[in-house]
Amino acid sequence: MPAKMEDVARLAGVSTATVSRALNTPELVSQQTRSRVLAAIEELDYKLNLAARSLRTNQTRTIAIVIPTISEPVINQVVEAVEDAAINADYTLLVCSTRGDAQREQAYIELITQQTAVDGVLYISPRSAPEHVLKLARSTIPLVMCNYRADGLSAPSILFDHVSSIHQATRHLLDLGHRRIALLNLAAPYYYPARMRREGFEQAFAGAGLAPDPSLIVQLEQPTYDTDEWRAAIEALLDRPNRPTAIVAFNDAVAFEVYAVCRARGLRIPEDLSVTGCDDTLPARYVNPPLTTVRIPASRQGHLAMEYLLACMNGESPPIPPLTLLDVELIVRESCARPGA
């Protein structure tokens, strides 16, 4: 049986109230009482019972972060930044990855909305229908989202500016002289960034007084790691009689899939086909040729989200507007050239 506060109190010759104060509000306890308490704690190897504290205080110092998967570089960075910020604020992280499974998401939301489960929630890049998310939003627990928007959802959301990211990439290709440009996009109906990307694509064309060929816009539901589907889509694109001279991929992983297909077909990048990615993941620098892509401020998003959440939880006013767009930056490397060069 581990020591409890009462044991410490007895050994130190004080009351449990004093022990508690020595721990939580040391400034209210005299120097020597405090050190006697500390000594007793040391001697008994006393450990605070967190459940008891939570029951009393109604807080857990834990926040839940729900993410689609832990195995995507951008999500990684966001989680890492969130964790750093959480540690600084003395919070701990419950990781809930849904893996695109609605049931699992449901179960996590169920858990999270229990009393005294967590003090706040970060919901990163959900692909799911608003119903699920609304359940969370309706609960009293503070919620901050990233990369999500839906009608009737008032939760604050921090978004990468993906209309700009794809706009920049497309513009870059347009400037090089490309016209037959394909867009490889995600089709998840509730995934807001997908809509933004499509918009960026179309706006870039519009900005040049042109319009994209709708048949070159392919939108798949499969997440990036389902490479087979993506590969098939890419093959189909390159099989077309009048194949595109450039491909805008919605993220680096899909761009690499394009690399793989090209390699298999003996198509040279960028001579035979220009390609852009998005996210500027690590391999973008390593592949051959290095990938022109868009850098997005992932850790910044994580930090901001956590700060926002902290503010919500403390009843302070948020540091940024409830709908914040984060700037992105085109990184030109060597995967694009003039068409037919």
Add this chain to the structure above:
Amino acid sequence: MPAKMEDVARLAGVSTATVSRALNTPELVSQQTRSRVLAAIEELDYKLNLAARSLRTNQTRTIAIVIPTISEPVINQVVEAVEDAAINADYTLLVCSTRGDAQREQAYIELITQQTAVDGVLYISPRSAPEHVLKLARSTIPLVMCNYRADGLSAPSILFDHVSSIHQATRHLLDLGHRRIALLNLAAPYYYPARMRREGFEQAFAGAGLAPDPSLIVQLEQPTYDTDEWRAAIEALLDRPNRPTAIVAFNDAVAFEVYAVCRARGLRIPEDLSVTGCDDTLPARYVNPPLTTVRIPASRQGHLAMEYLLACMNGESPPIPPLTLLDVELIVRESCARPGA
């Protein structure tokens, strides 16, 4: 003020004990009582208070997973597998990434060893001195480790067979006719896999009746993501008057760094230099040329670790021996050729 069990009991016309039973041991409650209780729960939107339950039951249904960082592909997979297994067993995951920071590790261990913080701990690939880990091991909380061994540490550990992984890679190069083979290894003194890899390297040579050139074994302390240090080490290796004809990198990320350096110098892989990696991360297939590397069963490790931990927590006998080596497999792609080919 959210509803508590008492409110539900009152509305359903039963005692709180019955409500509790209806929730936790429904088979002990009559069909109709149960449905009345459920109805009341529904009506009041009652949520169980987890802190109160934990206080009573002394368990949290949470397990802590401490990892060096969340941004390494292998760690990713392990965490993902662990989470899957945890969900199946109705546990939830507290993620503690140390980022190689001893203080932070300390703080997490402090947290974890509090009462009612978590029910068990998974410690994955620690790079730290045994002292830190021992503190955990001495506590009463169930602990399972991955990729760690130290004298005086009795905690079970599941290890990738890295003497085999590097042995296979080295052997492959030896078989191709290479003799001047360099090893790029991690030097973290307490990182057991590093020692295994070195051993695998030396054993491969010994198996061929040869001995490696000790000056071609470079061991750096920097984690993989500190690319500058690694790049410098690679440059130095290639600057040597009698430079190696092949490089065995301890993981794919470092191998890619070799790719980058070669590209910058106009050195062709594999014609001018053969390279092997380890871990078989996603980009290994995408880089040019595709990387010969070693596949390690990351999700298997995660699953096994969680199963082992579950067994410990339930007082059952573990499914595997306390020291288990996991098989690895060489994946031959196109980054190696005969020397001077």
Add this chain to the structure above:
DNA sequence: CTGTTAGCGCCTTCAG
């Protein structure tokens, strides 16, 4: 099958 009762260990007024 159901109710009564007694804490789990801590924090927090309220007095002193």
Add this chain to the structure above:
DNA sequence: CTGAAGGCGCTAACAG
């Protein structure tokens, strides 16, 4: 600055 006392919400004996 310190102590006494009550209760956070739930579960687990123990009776019935």
